[in-house]
Amino acid sequence: MRRNRIKGVVKKLFLIGTSLVGIMFILIAVSIYLWQNTDEGRLPAKTAVVLHAINNNLVPLDLDISVPKIVSGGSSGGGNPLLREDLYIPVQDANVQIPIRIYRPQGEGPFPIVMYYHGGAFLEGFGDINTHDNITRQLAARTNSVVIAVGYRLAPEHIFPAAIEDSYAAILWAEENADTFNGDIERISVAGDSAGGNIATVMTILSRDREGPEITAQVLMYPLTTFQDIPLESRDIYDSGYYLLSRSVMYRARDQYTPEEIMWLSPYTSPLQADDLSGLPPALVITAEFDPLRDEGEAYAKRLAEFxxxxxxTRYRGVMHGFISLYEVMQTGQYGLQEVSAFIRQANQDSLHITTPYQLQVRQPPQGFDRVREQTESFAIAAYLLGRTGVNLFTR
Known part of the structure; x- marks a missing residue:
């Protein structure tokens, strides 16, 4: 009799537990579904979860989310441990010094050099060599290159052309001091994201105009390419800031970095309208579907091809501005980082195979096993967030 009673209690507890698990599963599934449906289009589950977490301040922007290792999207890049060095270098006739961070492989080299320019709207407090450390470290490991992250001066204290002159001075410094870090001055590339993408391509124009170092390649990740007022559909559609870049920030950047309208006309701020883009190095231009800068990045790629x-x-579907920085939790970020690394390696080996005439490639969201992994991670992250926020999880 007592044994039957115990069995009955166990059965009830099992049913209660099963019901709770079912309710939790439904809660997570409904939450993700709601986040996926936006006025601008339906988002993949992982993008929706990540954006919800960031925009509701549930995690810091670096997404330090604890998820099971079995579904972790990041990878170390492998290879030998890198050497790191933080320095200050002179700019502006040696009257000013700016910080740089060097990651380089071990060994004698000489290794190719990649000058990296961080994003952050050209503004103090929005980005620096620390906020983009994960990208620069990975690029060094994946391309077997010396990567130099440049801490150019920022607005509002330092307006255009301070950032440009600092960035170019860093290239000249790298060329003159390559022997100290086993760098190869015959293979210098530039790379950057967002505002840094603008600076990276401007470096190729400036180096051409000043007969400076010959740049091997340029990598532009969701770059800002114009400060001028021209119709750009993506700027209108994705201007809210929900996709990690807002119209208000873009206007603030323009007002503080280029406070005089005449500055907007310069090819060194608005390369999209430059009169001459000939003689520039091969370019990789990466854009994101849900990004106010998408259209101008693609327009710039097309214009480069015209010269x-x-x-x-490549346009990556289903992701937002800055997605490559989130490669540790987004598989599409991994795809982007892989494309960037492969392009730089091929450029250094003089083995780029670029289809002509110009054609925009559209990369679909993860499929197959990667899609299953993304869905699994989305549930794991949503469960983590639910444990922290409860019913507030439903709000966008």
Whole structure:
């Protein structure tokens, strides 16, 4: 009799537990479904979860989310441990010094050099060499290159052309001091994201105009390419800031970095409208579907091609501005980082194979096993967030 009673209690507890698990599963599934449906289009589950977490301040922007290792999207890049060095270098006739961070492989080299320019709207407090450390470290490991992150001066204290002059001075410094870090001055590339993408391509124009170092390749990740007022559909559609870049920030950047309208006309701020883009190095231009800067990045890629510059352009569907920085939790970020690394390696080996005439490639969201992994991670992250926020999880 007592044994039957115990069995009955166990059965009830099992049913209660099963019901709670079912309710939790439904809660997570409904939450993700709600986040996926936006006025601008339906988002993949992982993008929706990540954006919800960031925009509701549930996790810091670096997404330090604890998820099971079995579903972790990051990878170390492998290879030998890197050497790191933080320095200050002179700019502006040696009257000013700016910080740089060097990651380089071990060994004698000489290794190719990649000058990296961080994003952050050209503004103090929005980005620096620390906020983009994960990208620069990975690029060094994945391309077997010396990567130099440049801490150019920022607005509002330092307006255009301070950031440009600092960035170019860093290239000249790297060329003059390559022997100290086993760098190869015959293979210098530039790379950057967002505002840094603007600076990276401007470096190729400036180096051409000043007969400076010959740049091997340029990698532009969701770059800002114009400060001028021209119709750009993506700027209108994705201007709310929900996709990690807002119209208000873009206007603030323009007002503080280029406070005089005449500055907007310069090819060194608005390369999209530059009169001459000939003679520039091969370019990789990466854009994101849900990004206010999407259209101008793609327009710039097309315009480079019109000047017979080799261009590889890829739009990644289902992701937002800055997605490559989130490669540790987003598989599409991994795809982007892989494309960037492969492009730099091929450029250094003089083995780029770029299809002509110009064609924009559209990369679909993860499929197959990667899609299953993304869905699993989305549930794991949503469960983590639910444990922290409860019913507030439903709000966008």
């Amino acid at each position: 017979d510059v080799q261009v590889q352009a």
